[in-house]
Amino acid sequence: GAGVSQxxxxxxxxxxxDVELRCDPISxxxxxxxxxxxxxxxxxxxxxxxxxxxxxxxxxxxxxxxAERTGGSVSTLTIQRTQQEDSAxxxxxxxLVGSGTGANVLTFGAGSRLTVL
Amino acid sequence: GESVGLxxxxxxxxxxxxxxxxxxxxxxxxxxxxxxxxxxGKGPQFIIDIRSNMDKRQGQRVTVLLNKxxxxxxxxxxxxxxxxxxxxxxxxxxxxxxFQKLVFGTGTRLLVSP
Numbered sequence: 659g660a661g662v663s664q665x666x667x668x669x670x671x672x673x674x675x676d677v678e679l680r681c682d683p684i685s686x687x688x689x690x691x692x693x694x695x696x697x698x699x700x701x702x703x704x705x706x707x708x709x710x711x712x713x714x715x716x717x718x719x720x721x722x723x724x725a726e727r728t729g730g731s732v733s734t735l736t737i738q739r740t741q742q743e744d745s746a747x748x749x750x751x752x753x754l755v756g757s758g759t760g761a762n763v764l765t766f767g768a769g770s771r772l773t774v775l
Numbered sequence: 776g777e778s779v780g781l782x783x784x785x786x787x788x789x790x791x792x793x794x795x796x797x798x799x800x801x802x803x804x805x806x807x808x809x810x811x812x813x814x815x816g817k818g819p820q821f822i823i824d825i826r827s828n829m830d831k832r833q834g835q836r837v838t839v840l841l842n843k844x845x846x847x848x849x850x851x852x853x854x855x856x857x858x859x860x861x862x863x864x865x866x867x868x869x870x871x872x873x874f875q876k877l878v879f880g881t882g883t884r885l886l887v888s889p
Binding site for chain 2: 662691693699700701702703706714749751763764765766767768769
């Protein structure tokens with residue numbers, strides 16, 4: 659696609675429910691990232707996928723958070739038993755790794771805003 | 776997606792002024808730096824980048840300055856326009872993470888008055 663697409667754009671849920679957030683990266687981008695942006699905070703790294711390599715899960719805040727990437731394309735971030743502190747904007751980004759520059763320009767989606775009541 | 780909240784450092788300028796947004800980074804091993812712009816309701820957008828072997832890089836109306844000695848990065852915007860109003864983030868990465876993980880600063884809100 660032309661850009662990174664995320665859905666839903668807004669999600670309101672009750673404490674204790676599970677939620678799934680979806681990301682469609684730019685076609686051909688092999689790297690996919692999830693970041694979290696809480697009110698008054700910067701972007702917090704959650705997880706990174708690169709091709710068929712094992713994902714870097716070092717940023718996931720608890721075992722209630724998980725993510726998968728199917729077929730090297732679409733990714734789903736799942737939050738189980740949501741808590742109020744999970745309320746944030748969840749941003750997905752993708753990049754074309756191996757561009758030859760050594761750089762890593764991420765293209766972000768507009769985010770999924772999660773509100774846990 | 777909503778931009779960050781109410782307690783960000785804020786820089787208020789008049790249209791036509793030059794703006795300077797500053798960022799202090801923490802990791803001396805970082806060797807690649809990026810500025811992102813985030814408008815309300817959108818994800819961050821790439822503005823300009825700089826490698827550690829440079830101390831200045833210019834783009835269209837924007838200049839990034841890097842001072843590795845004091846681990847300081849700045850973004851200069853010339854002739855600031857109302858459309859420049861946004862939250863600006865610096866980000867750093869390095870060879871130690873294969874350039875794969877960006878660490879973002881907390882952001883600065885730029886408000887441009889007509």
